[in-house]
Amino acid sequence: xxxxxxxxxxxxxxxxxxxxxxxxxxxxxxxxxxxxxxxxxxxxxxxxxxxxxxxxxxxxxxxxxxxxxxxxxxxxxxxxxxxxxxxxxxxxxxxxxxxxxxxxxxxxxxxxxxxxxxxxxxxxxxxxxxxxxxxxxxxxxxxxxxxxxxxxxxxxxxxxxxxxxxxxxxxxxxxxxxxxxxxxxxxxxxxxxxxxxxxxxxxxxxxxxxxxxxxxxxxxxxxxxxxxxxxxxxxxxxxxxxxxxxxxxxxxxxxxxxxxxxxxxxxxxxxxxxxxxxxxxxxxxxxxxxxxxxxxxxx
Numbered sequence: 001x002x003x004x005x006x007x008x009x010x011x012x013x014x015x016x017x018x019x020x021x022x023x024x025x026x027x028x029x030x031x032x033x034x035x036x037x038x039x040x041x042x043x044x045x046x047x048x049x050x051x052x053x054x055x056x057x058x059x060x061x062x063x064x065x066x067x068x069x070x071x072x073x074x075x076x077x078x079x080x081x082x083x084x085x086x087x088x089x090x091x092x093x094x095x096x097x098x099x100x101x102x103x104x105x106x107x108x109x110x111x112x113x114x115x116x117x118x119x120x121x122x123x124x125x126x127x128x129x130x131x132x133x134x135x136x137x138x139x140x141x142x143x144x145x146x147x148x149x150x151x152x153x154x155x156x157x158x159x160x161x162x163x164x165x166x167x168x169x170x171x172x173x174x175x176x177x178x179x180x181x182x183x184x185x186x187x188x189x190x191x192x193x194x195x196x197x198x199x200x201x202x203x204x205x206x207x208x209x210x211x212x213x214x215x216x217x218x219x220x221x222x223x224x225x226x227x228x229x230x231x232x233x234x235x236x237x238x239x240x241x242x243x244x245x246x247x248x249x250x251x252x253x254x255x256x257x258x259x260x261x262x263x264x265x266x267x268x269x270x271x272x273x274x275x276x277x278x279x280x281x282x283x284x285x286x287x288x289x290x291x292x293x294x295x296x297x298x299x
Contacts, residue, residue, distance in 0.1 A: 011038065014123050018057065018135060021064055023047070027057055027135045029121050037124065041117050041135060056117040058110075061139035085151035090164050097152035101167070105147040110140040207258045208292065211279050214255040215294035218263055218277045221250040226298035232273050236265045257292070259284065273298030 011032055018025040025045050030038035040055040045064070054060040081102040089096065116134040150167040221239045226232055228243050239250040256262055257279040264278045264286075274297040281290030 016135075020061060021068065023064060025057060025060055025135075029123050031121065031123065037119060037121060039118055041121075043135075056114045057135040058114045058117055058137070058139060062141060065139055065141045081145075081147065081149045082151075085149065085166055088151075088166055089153050090155050093153040093155050093164075095154040097154075099150040099152075101149040102144060102147040103149075106140050106144050109143055109147075113137050113140070207282075210258045211281075211292045212294075214257060215263060215277050215279060215292050217251070217255065218265070219275075219294040219296045222265070222275060222277070223296050223298065224250050226273055232267055232275060232298060233265075236263065236277075257281075268295075269297070271299075 011030060013031070014029045016027050016029070018027055023045055025043055028042040028044070030040070030042070032038050041057060043054050043057045043060045045052045045060055047064070047067070052060060052063060054063065081100075082098065085098070086096070113134065116137070120132070120134055122131060122133045122135075148167075150165065153164045153166075155162045155164065218236060218239070222233060222236075224243060225239060228245050233239060236254045239254060240252070241250070242248060243250050254262070259279075259282055261280060261284065264280070266276050266278070268274045268276055274295070276293055276295045278286075278294075279292040280286050281288060281292060283290055
């Protein structure tokens with residue numbers, strides 16, 4: 001259905017009706033004097049005893065779909081593209097990396113379609129062999145299942161690592177984009193490091209003493225844990241549990257070093273229950289001269 005309205009006015013409009021999901025969408029294409037484009041394409045739909053009006057057909061379709069479908073599962077596991085990727089996962093994979101290309105493509109579609117419906121009018125596109133009516137494009141919610149995201153699976157057999165990547169647009173484009181972003185980020189980080197960090201790090205004596213005291217306290221707590229349970233703790237977090245001999249925790253809290261970092265606990269010899277507790281020091285770098293280390297052995 002198409003009819004012209006207000007031929008003698010400065011604004012002309014042609015109305016057409018689109019049948020969509022059992023509803024009639026009355027789409028109004030606006031044209032100014034001299035056949036200039038007028039922004040937006042008002043769309044009217046009657047639902048029950050209500051009249052809905054949107055600036056573009058795209059928004060109307062989204063409203064109607066939300067009414068039909070209700071609130072969808074917003075969790076990652078509820079997303080159709082994630083379920084499809086996991087269904088294609090290689091057997092025995094140990095990790096799953098996910099880049100939400102579906103959301104990116106959906107956003108691009110959700111932006112481009114309203115722009116086309118706002119600016120490009122079919123009654124202004126003369127001389128084309130095919131009539132282009134952007135109001136006929138489906139809503140983003142309808143298109144989302146056809147967009148696919150990127151998934152990366154890691155499989156390791158103890159000798160080698162194999163990475164399997166599933167991507168709808170190949171691996172070159174996302175890798176190039178991620179690599180470019182990483183290069184920019186690392187460049188800025190390197191520049192910031194050169195500006196913010198001096199060539200040498202001076203540490204106050206009292207700070208070193210605090211780090212040494214905390215490292216020794218952690219070492220003593222690990223030894224107490226071994227004496228109580230005849231095994232070393234799996235991590236420093238185990239030290240906040242109760243000692244069965246004293247009914248009190250080995251440590252009330254696991255302290256940080258004076259620079260705000262956690263101590264690194266490492267078992268160095270299983271046979272002798274030897275271990276070390278290490279702070280990376282003021283420079284935050286492992287195995288450097290300012291590291292503070294406390295060692296112990298349960299046997």
